[in-house]
Amino acid sequence: KNEVEQSPQNLTAQEGEFITINCSYSVGISALHWLQQHPGGGIVSLFMLSSGKKKHGRLIATINIQEKHSSLHITASHPRDSAVYICAVESSTLVFGAGTILRVKS
Amino acid sequence: IAGITQAPTSQILAAGRRMTLRCTQDMRHNAMYWYRQDLGLGLRLIHYSNTAGTTGKGEVPDGYSVSRANTDDFPLTLASAVPSQTSVYFCASSDPGTSREQFFGPGTRLTVL
Numbered sequence: 001k002n003e004v005e006q007s008p009q010n011l012t013a014q015e016g017e018f019i020t021i022n023c024s025y026s027v028g029i030s031a032l033h034w035l036q037q038h039p040g041g042g043i044v045s046l047f048m049l050s051s052g053k054k055k056h057g058r059l060i061a062t063i064n065i066q067e068k069h070s071s072l073h074i075t076a077s078h079p080r081d082s083a084v085y086i087c088a089v090e091s092s093t094l095v096f097g098a099g100t101i102l103r104v105k106s
Numbered sequence: 107i108a109g110i111t112q113a114p115t116s117q118i119l120a121a122g123r124r125m126t127l128r129c130t131q132d133m134r135h136n137a138m139y140w141y142r143q144d145l146g147l148g149l150r151l152i153h154y155s156n157t158a159g160t161t162g163k164g165e166v167p168d169g170y171s172v173s174r175a176n177t178d179d180f181p182l183t184l185a186s187a188v189p190s191q192t193s194v195y196f197c198a199s200s201d202p203g204t205s206r207e208q209f210f211g212p213g214t215r216l217t218v219l
Contacts, residue, residue, distance in 0.1 A: 004148075031206060043196060043210040086148065090206065093139075093164060096148040 003027050006087050006097035013104050019074040021100045023087030030090050032070050034061050037084040037099070046072070046085075077104045109133065112197050112211035119187050119218050127182045127214050129197030137200045138180040139208065140164075140172060142193040149196065155180055156202075187218045 005024045013019050023032070034046040047054050047061040049070075054061050058077075063070040074081055081104050087097040110131040119125050131138065140152040151164030155174040169191060171183045180199075184191055197211040 033208070035210075041194065041213050043198075043213075045207045045209070048205070048207050088149075093151050093154060094149075094208065095165075096141075096150070098146060098148040 002097070003095050004087055004089055004097040006085075006100050008100060009098070010101045011103070013077050013102070015078060015104055015106045017077050017104075019077050019081075019102065019104075021072045021085050021087075021102070023070045023072070023097055025068050025070075025087075025089045025095075027089065027091060027095070032063055033088040033090065033094065034070075034072050035086040035088065037086060039083065043086070048090075074102075079104045079106050110197060110199055110209055110211040112195075112214050114214060115212070116215040117217070119184075119216065121188055121218055122186050125184045125187055125216070127184075127195055127197075127216070129180045129182070129211055130178050131180075131197075131199045131209070131211075132178065133199060133201070133209065134177060135199035135201045135209070136177070137202055138174065139198045139200075140170070140180070140182045141196045141198065142166065142191075143196060143213075144193050152182065152195075187216075189218045192216060192218045 007022045031050045033048050037043045058075045060073040084099040086099045088094040113128045136157045139154045141149040143149050150166050153172040155161045158177045195214045198208040200208045
């Protein structure tokens, strides 16, 4: 079993829909990261959180440490949100999930 | 330079050849990392360096070596490339003293034939 599991693997949404991507992990962590990888390949950090909830624009990330689970939500989705979303957990180094491929259709 | 750069952008290499992937950052970050990304497997850590002069092994270090002579540069060397090292390689950096957010380079696409 992988240390970091993401679901779904693939997600297709219609523009305007509310999107949720889930991340479960099995190890003790000091923080959890959400990253975005665009079709061109570039990777950017979206959030780093160790408790509670963070919001940036239309993106919201939550984490439940007791349940070892995090979610990334996108409100009012747009085609430009199409990307791979990657969850990574931090202990001594980062361990990454396989990513969720999101496609938002107009 | 703004941020973190990698060179080359892509490379096709014959098996058995030696290859060095370059990574340079201008953010004065102490920590640097090399990852490989393979379809379905996600990013995996090859080697890391917490500060200049020190390096450590990650999850998949075999066949790779690194050096950290100064803060800015963190080259990754494949001494004798094999086809299983065909991958996209990402360098990243972070400053653990302030924020543990990692900043990624644009990647190097390496094909070993």
